[in-house]
């Protein structure tokens with residue numbers, strides 16, 4: 001498994017990961033991913049295995065606070081520590097840019113994601129009301145870096 005910054009050539013693969021990883025209303029569009037690839041203070045990192053993109057994660061940083069915006073691993077690549085390594089790469093990237101903490105939002109029923117975040121040092125600190133629609137609150141998690 002090789003981790004590397006994503007390029008526009010990876011857009012099609014990223015859309016494939018979105019389709020496999022999320023229900024339609026939650027998927028990021030091609031435009032959303034293109035904007036992330038273009039944005040300042042963003043890391044879009046992919047893992048490549050057997051000649052294809054097996055996973056992606058996206059991070060931002062502003063002042064001392066970084067955010068984990070997305071992590072998705074292809075179904076046949078899960079359970080091998082890929083998400084853990086991508087989150088680690090994001091923390092290293094953010095730390096090098098002066099970040100002291102990383103935040104994220106997660107659905108409280110997304111057990112695999114919660115497990116990854118707990119395993120990588122995140123703790124719940126708050127909830128964000130109606131983040132995923134009326135009555136569907138997000139858990140906000142924080143990790144010191």
Ligand SMILES: CC(C)(COP(=O)(O)OP(=O)(O)OC[C@H]1O[C@@H](n2cnc3c(N)ncnc32)[C@H](O)[C@@H]1OP(=O)(O)O)[C@@H](O)C(=O)NCCC(=O)NCCS
Nearest residue numbers: 021071072073078079080081082083084112113115116119
């Ligand atoms: C969540 C997701 C990214 C995990 O990817 P992954 O590569 O399988 O995760 P890892 O193998 O790195 O697992 C890291 C830790 O989380 C735990 N974990 C991962 N998936 C788990 C699951 N389904 N159930 C229980 N624990 C799980 C692992 O046991 C591991 O802990 P350990 O290292 O102490 O054993 C993947 O399931 C996915 O892409 N889901 C769909 C997209 C999504 O919901 N993304 C998150 C919101 S943006």
